[in-house]
Amino acid sequence: MEVTLLGITQDGGLPQVGCLKDCCKEARLSPELSKMPVSLGIQGADGSSHMIEASRMMAGQFDLWNSIGIREWPPSSVSLTHAHLGHTDGLGLFGREVMGSSGVILHCSPSMGNLLNSTPSWSAMIDQGVIIPKLWSSMEPFEPTTSCGFTITAVPVPHRSELSDNHALIIRGKKKSLLFMPDQDSWSETLEEGLGILDWLRGMSVDIALIDGTFWNYDEISSRDVSKIPHPTVVETLEILGNRRSGDPEISFIHFNHTNPLLNDESDECRDLLKMGWGISKQGEVYHL
Ligand SMILES: [Zn+2]
Numbered sequence: 567m568e569v570t571l572l573g574i575t576q577d578g579g580l581p582q583v584g585c586l587k588d589c590c591k592e593a594r595l596s597p598e599l600s601k602m603p604v605s606l607g608i609q610g611a612d613g614s615s616h617m618i619e620a621s622r623m624m625a626g627q628f629d630l631w632n633s634i635g636i637r638e639w640p641p642s643s644v645s646l647t648h649a650h651l652g653h654t655d656g657l658g659l660f661g662r663e664v665m666g667s668s669g670v671i672l673h674c675s676p677s678m679g680n681l682l683n684s685t686p687s688w689s690a691m692i693d694q695g696v697i698i699p700k701l702w703s704s705m706e707p708f709e710p711t712t713s714c715g716f717t718i719t720a721v722p723v724p725h726r727s728e729l730s731d732n733h734a735l736i737i738r739g740k741k742k743s744l745l746f747m748p749d750q751d752s753w754s755e756t757l758e759e760g761l762g763i764l765d766w767l768r769g770m771s772v773d774i775a776l777i778d779g780t781f782w783n784y785d786e787i788s789s790r791d792v793s794k795i796p797h798p799t800v801v802e803t804l805e806i807l808g809n810r811r812s813g814d815p816e817i818s819f820i821h822f823n824h825t826n827p828l829l830n831d832e833s834d835e836c837r838d839l840l841k842m843g844w845g846i847s848k849q850g851e852v853y854h855l
């Protein structure tokens with residue numbers, strides 16, 4: 567089975583609406599430099615399609631996925647990590663105004679399920695049979711559809727929970743497993759006391775980890791905003807990780823804010839990170855699990 571990374575940015579995308587600074591200038595002039603919010607496209611062993619997250623840029627994500635061969639559309643299932651904007655603002659595209667889909671299975675947590683039921687535009691889609699919510703239990707692997715050939719395990723990860731709770735998802739195929747963790751508030755809240763990042767990943771038998779790299783450091787945003795949108799910075803994560811040693815899981819950063827220098831291949835930050843042996847995820851990257 568195959569997993570395609572259909573977007574690499576934080577919820578706002580690149581360019582971000584209203585940003586006239588250098589970080590977004592070039593992407594606005596050259597559309598090939600623009601990037602979409604994080605999402606995964608998974609091709610099951612039986613040819614079924616599955617998405618993680620439902621972004622408003624799903625049209626472009628479909629094109630990207632289709633260019634490398636998608637066999638089923640709309641997907642059989644969608645799984646949502648949490649309710650924040652860029653992770654859910656494309657759900658409506660499955661409805662009558664756009665694709666007119668029916669029976670798309672929507673895997674999510676009970677807290678996200680409550681929000682679906684209490685949000686009029688989403689509950690209407692449930693009533694119309696467009697989406698069928700299925701609630702997972704944390705840490706219990708489930709098959710998104712029978713005979714898709716892989717499982718998903720939802721790992722609770724603390725992250726501003728104004729609307730819903732938040733989970734990282736482990737996608738486990740026959741050969742390898744991949745952790746998708748776009749958002750978290752801090753490593754100290756995510757990890758049990760005394761547990762290191764690598765121990766945590768090894769404990770869950772994760773081979774490849776795509777983790778929150780929203781900000782390189784907090785110089786990118788005003789100090790006023792830091793407490794409102796907490797994320798461990800990439801600098802902080804690299805300090806904890808140190809250099810990669812043989813046998814360590816592959817760790818690669820995703821969910822970049824438009825201000826993050828890791829979006830620019832030529833930056834010193836990219837060079838330094840790669841030198842340490844860790845990765846910077848690219849839109850369109852494919853993982854075979
Ligand atoms: Zn996000």
Ligand SMILES: [Zn+2]
Nearest residue numbers: 585589590824
């Ligand atoms: Zn910008």
Ligand SMILES: [Zn+2]
Nearest residue numbers: 648650725749
């Ligand atoms: Zn979020």
